[in-house]
């Protein structure tokens with residue numbers, strides 16, 4: 001630790017590394033933490049540099065995230081024997097004792113994340129894990145650090161009331177709470193002033209936004225605020241199937257601001273398995289929603305989440321899932337091999353599926369996804385689309401993303417522009433599309 005002191009607080013200035021696992025909500029919260037630390041005069045440093053403290057913001061959605069968190073803690077301890085290690089996030093909330101056993105100095109629950117700068121400055125040690133119902137939604141002030149980034153993740157909702165059988169999130173994050181509408185508007189205005197060209201509205205269960213407010217609000221109010229904010233692009237992080245209503249589809253189809261991109265958790269194409277999971281829709285309803293969205297929103301990119309090997313999922317159930325997916329016009333899948341989480345209803349379910357079967361089913365779904373990804377990219381060839389550059393040109397090329405989530409590389413000399421560049425998409429290479437700057441405005445070219 002250095003000897004510099006912060007005049008106002010008297011706290012020593014530290015070199016802090018913040019590491020983040022998991023979802024966009026965690027990224028948004030880590031951004032707010034970094035902003036607060038910098039505001040207090042501490043230095044943010046990368047992993048591997050000399051540090052006084054490491055803060056690890058964890059995820060616990062799967063076994064793999066738990067394993068990665070433990071590995072990161074061990075690496076951080078080995079690399080920085082004298083540094084303070086603080087672990088927060090969803091794994092810290094549900095397994096504080098286990099983490100203390102790994103030799104971390106402090107375990108901080110999701111409701112206490114905002115106290116981390118104070119804890120670091122006080123040199124506090126121990127477990128600080130309280131009631132998840134007290135987790136606050138990111139205040140607009142936490143957005144300053146995101147200013148000037150091409151894409152900012154703006155968390156407007158926290159928690160979930162759905163308690164799907166497999167999911168640990170309601171236990172780690174508590175019930176649904178929304179950032180009030182006026183605070184959403186203030187946050188969006190802050191981001192617009194900061195020059196953010198794209199804002200991703202995120203939440204643990206974004207579609208619940210507004211229901212707990214007084215008076216209650218709905219997604220329509222959130223979309224109104226997003227469209228009126230003067231930001232070029234607004235993307236929705238993820239919506240549950242029943243939240244992709246006709247109104248949401250119409251808005252995506254007609255809005256010059258809302259990105260034609262939907263990420264929707266399917267989880268299974270078998271009604272029997274969906275019921276066991278506690279998911280409130282049928283495969284038929286899901287199909288109708290995705291097909292309607294695909295029909296009405298030009299160029300729409302649809303991403304889906306699927307779980308392979310939920311307890312009791314037999315071969316016939318898996319065939320139903322696969323058959324539904326073969327029919328659906330999606331662009332990519334996020335495949336989750338089922339991972340039992342202690343404390344959830346699925347933990348106690350009989351008929352666990354053998355690991356090897358789960359692995360094979362996940363591999364089959366990933367193969368399907370890879371083919372669809374290539375086909376979706378190819379469908380965009382010949383179009384002129386607005387590409388928002390991310391970072392500066394490297395080796396004479398800029399990298400960026402279209403509104404419908406196609407990653408595009410194109411030749412560019414000089415500084416990266418702050419807004420969209422019209423680019424003609426000419427060829428698929430791996431996960432990306434190669435393009436060239438176009439003279440015509442975005443919107444040209446076929447979409448079949």
Ligand code: SF4
Nearest residue numbers: 160162163164167169
């Ligand atoms: S909707 Fe279900 S899967 Fe999604 S966070 Fe809530 S409980 Fe978890």
